[in-house]
Amino acid sequence: MTLFDPPTGEGRELLPHGGSAVLFLDAITPDHERTAFSTLRSDLPWHQNQLHMFGRKIPEPRLVTWMGDPGAEYSYSGINLDPVPWIPTVAKLRRICAELAGVDFNSVLANLYRDGNDSVDWHADDEPELGPEPVIASLSLGATRRFDLRHRTTGETIRIDLPPGSVVVMSGRCQSEWVHRVAKTKRPVGPRVNLTFRVIRDAARNSG
Ligand SMILES: O=C(O)CCC(=O)C(=O)O
Incomplete structure (x- = not known):
């Protein structure tokens, strides 16, 4: 098996109803995972944004990079992001996630969780530019962190560890029915890089 062979394992559905979130373990080889983690951690132009929430500005408790095709603009929590161009390591990971999800992604939000104090609070990826029922592939590199999904009306909660090299593909009503x-965790935990590949609608039109 070469570094960039497609994953062999079957995915596991995490959601009992209301959309889909499929977990693929070992989506990339351990060697590829280690190389990609150290390249992305050192080479991406990480920055800390200010979230606009409840009339205040709060430093986002993680670092991010927004990467994508020209015109793939994205906004969340009052932050407006213009994409930086693809780098080869991320472009290769995009191909693997595209194969798993069956979607041609044109952008990715890269997240760096420096330690257990970094986090992202309950939310859904339901911004208008993602369209209805978006398909999102979320790849984990580095430290294992816990990922929670909570149903908006029943409150059912799914808790799952995301080990390095795993991918979760969310689709269907996942964003409208679940957050x-x-x-954050008090457990000592090393840095983690997460790549959430997305499709921004009208990216080509914005680039013109
Ligand atoms: O880090 C993760 O696994 C999830 C990231 C996420 O939910 C997001 O960036 O929208």
Whole structure:
């Protein structure tokens, strides 16, 4: 098996109803995972945004990079992001996630969780530019962190560890019926890089 062979394992559905979130373990080889983690951690132009929430500005408790095709603009929590161009390591990972999800992604939000104090609170990826029922592939590199999904009306909660090299593909009504988060942890935990590949609608039109 070469570094970039497609994953062999079957995915596991995490949601009992209301959309889909399929977990693929070992989506990339351990060698590829280690190389990609150290390249992305050192080479991406990480920055800390200010979230606009409840009339205040709060530093986002993680670092991010927004990467994508020209015109793939994205906004969340009052932050407006213009894409930086693809780098080869991320472009290769995009191909693997595209094969798993059956979708041609044109952008990715890269997240760096420096330690257990970094997190992302309950939210859904339901911004208008993602369209209805978006397909999102979320790849984990580095430290294992817990990922929670909570149903908006029943409150059912699914808790799952995301080990390095795993991918979760969310689709269907996952964003409209469920919210998700990566909570802070007091457990000593190393850095983690997460790549959430997305499709921004009208990216080509914006680039013109
Ligand atoms: O880090 C993760 O696993 C999830 C990231 C996420 O939910 C997001 O960036 O929208």
